[in-house]
Amino acid sequence: MSHLSDQTATLSRKRPVNLTLSENLIAELKGYTSNLSATAELLLTAYVVEQKQARALRQEQATQTVKGWNALHDAQGSFADEHSTL
Numbered sequence: 074m075s076h077l078s079d080q081t082a083t084l085s086r087k088r089p090v091n092l093t094l095s096e097n098l099i100a101e102l103k104g105y106t107s108n109l110s111a112t113a114e115l116l117l118t119a120y121v122v123e124q125k126q127a128r129a130l131r132q133e134q135a136t137q138t139v140k141g142w143n144a145l146h147d148a149q150g151s152f153a154d155e156h157s158t159l
Contacts, residue, residue, distance in 0.1 A: 092113070106112040
């Protein structure tokens with residue numbers, strides 16, 4: 074995660090939320106972090122960044138697909154054109 078994301082997460086206003094986790098997970102987490110809120114915030118921030126990147130990639134793939142179909146249509150025309158009654 075970038076340093077800027079770390080700063081943004083740290084500097085933004087905090088808001089309490091209800092979060093339900095299993096007791097076993099909480100007990101195990103205590104062995105890895107002394108600040109569950111900060112750890113959860115960092116992990117969720119990374120998740121949001123990852124999801125935004127995945128969404129942008131899907132959008133770019135869709136855009137490229139549309140460009141490809143449009144190029145094919147411009148070069149070959151549409152199959153439906155042969156059957157149009159207009």
